[in-house]
Each structure stands twice: as C-alpha cells, then as structure tokens.
Amino acid sequence: MFVELLDKLRCPHLHDDNPLVTTTAVTHARYVIEGTLGCSICLAEFRVHQGALEMAGGFPVPTLVPETFSEENTIRRAAQLGLDERGGLYLVDGVGQYFIKSFLEMSPDSQFIALSVTGRIDDAVMSIRGRPDVLPLAKGSLRGAAFDFEVSAELMRSAVQALAPGGRLVTDAGLKVPDGIELLARDRDQWVGERIATPVLNELRRATPG
Template sequence: MFILLTDVLTCPRCGPEFGLILLADQMGERRVVQGRLGCPNCREAYAIRDGVVHAVPASDPAPRVTVEDGGSSEGDAEAPVRLAALMGLSGVTGLVLIDGPGGRHGAAVAALVPGVEVVAVDGAAPAGGMENGVSRVVSGPRFPFRDDKMRGAALTGGADDERLREALRVLVPGARLVVDPAPAGTGERLRALGAEVLLEEAGVVVARAPGRPVALGRRPPG
C-alpha cells in the first residue's frame, strides 16, 4: 500500500467522514508491507498483509462477488491502454480506482501514465506480490475512501446502484467513470445520479462525474 493512500482511506463501518490511523510494522520504498489501520471512532482494526489493505469489518458477511470483466481478458495486451483511454488519464496524476477483475491491469495502467497510483479494489485478496504503482484493497459494498479523491474510476466487476453511487462519490468532480461490462440501463441510472454520459455502446458506458472539469496534471487537494 502506497503510504499516501493513508490520507484517503476511511472506515467502511463508520463512513467516509472517519479517517483511519496507520500503524506500520514493515515498510519499503514508501509502501506499507505489513501493519494495520485503526478507526478512532469504532475501534475496528483493518489488517495490511503483504501490502494489501483488508478494509472489511469482522462483522461483515461473506465478501462481495464480482463478475468477469468484458473485453479485458488476461491475454489482451491492449486492455490497459483501453482502460487508460476510456478513463481519460492522459496527463493525469494522483489516484485512480479500478474495481473488480480489471484491477489485474493496474501495474500496466500505472506504467502507461506516470504519476498515477492505481487503487485496485476487489472482494477477495489477490494472488501475487506487491507491484509498483498499485495499491490493492479488499473491500465490501462501500468504498473505504474519502469523497472527491479519485482522478478516474473503472467498474469491471458489477455495477449495481450502490456501486455506481459510490464510484461517483469518490471521483473528483468532472472525472470519468467507466463501466465495463455495463448492464442494461446503466446509462439511465447514471444520468439519474447527475452524471453526464459520454459513451454508451457495446456493453460499455463512460460518464463524467457531476461538477467542474478535472484540472489535468494537478493532484487533487488534500
């Protein structure tokens, strides 16, 4: 986990207003390898193991299930380029969210866009070791991040109403949200949430989060 992600992580039990306190046991090159995050409000502790943040309360049910991402198979060398282009990451720096199976392309996306840290979120711990430019987070239905912090987002493992709302909440105003695969009616649901739909075809929807345009090449405040 990239050390600066600590400023963005929040308690999944208490909500995005409640930040977490880091207790690092092992670090290397500005990344936390082993440690834990504690919530000063509810006293819940979240483990960091092998660089992966396990942001799921102990009382939560079984991890959420994601579906396979359409058009982004492991053998598709163009998948990272496609994700970066759809999210409009040219010139962007800061945090970028990839939710679901598409997170396996996180390192390649980070390599394509210097200055980007990919936050790869899924419902279960990934296999493999730590990667440059990627912070991996195991999450429940709610994203454990503060509002308006992500410079782009891609939902590749399902997009129910709660996930769409959560993705728009964590995006910097004007940043792009990619839904791939996009269930029928995704465009209409995003419009109802105030987003501007930019692309809607072949099972893919790209929308712009409500608010002012993204100032490219600058990190979000905070």
C-alpha cells in the same frame, strides 16, 4: 499499501468523515506490508496482510482470454478512464489490475488502487482484497474508477462520492447511470460517465427516501 496514500483513506462506516490511521505497521520501502488501519470514531479495524488491505465482500475471479490484453483494448481502457499527463489517483477492478503496468507507461504520474484482487499488486499503490459496499476513500480523491464486476448500488454511490468533479466512471452497460454522473458514451458492453460538479449532492441524496 503505499504510506503516502494514508491521508486519502477514510473510514467507510456511516459517521462523520474520519481518516483511518495505522495502529500497528510493518513497512517496507514506504509500503505497509502488515498492519492495522483503525478508525478513532467507530473503532473499526481493517487489516493489512501481505501488502493488501482486507475488507468485506466476495468477488468473482475473472476469466481472461488473450484478446483481453490486446493493444486496442488497453488503449480503450486508458481512454475510458481519461488517463493523461496530469496523473492522479484511479481505481481499477479485478480485470483492470492487469492493465496497471501499461497504464503507468502511458501516464507515469498516475497511481492505481486495485479493487477485489486476491493479493497485493506490485504496481498498485493500494490493493484491496474484498469488495466493500463503501470505498475507504476521501471524497473527491479519485480521477477515475473502472469496474469490471458487479457493482452494488451502495458501491456505485460510494464511487461517485470518491470521484473528483470531471472524474470518470466506467461500468457495465447494464447498470443504471447514478445521480451525479453525466453519461459520456455507451456501447454494447459498457458506459462511461463523468462526475458532475455539484456541491449539494449529499444534501439532495439525504432528502430522497430510499
């Protein structure tokens, strides 16, 4: 986990926004390799082991075929995320992890968090082993998030909150487009949406039961 990403990390638990801080750490070349991230409010601790942040939740291991890595598919994925010369922080999933190298060639100033991976991904600024319902990220910190695996309603809500206005969300076509997201495109497999800039989103959500 890249040390400079720390100020974008937040405790995923339900309380006021609180940064996660490293309590112990072994770092190498500005990456936390071994250590613990802790929350000063709820005292939750998350372990960083062999360079990957360990969180709750299981995930499938993707079945990959050669066509997955076609140039066409790579360009399609980059376009869905809206990668450009401005750079920014993006979240990719278990299949998307394999595209980070190509994405960095197209958008060298971008950074990528790999979710639900089995171990540290060299080209990612953070690798998360597990599939938490809540992403440990500050509100508005992501320019895009693309999911390949099942997304719980909570994880979807958390991803929407982590997106900056105009940020892209890409998921399986079968999933409902959540509040706060405007649909941009949909095909047989996936939809792409964009985060609407609406500062009252949290209040609206709290007012709606369920």
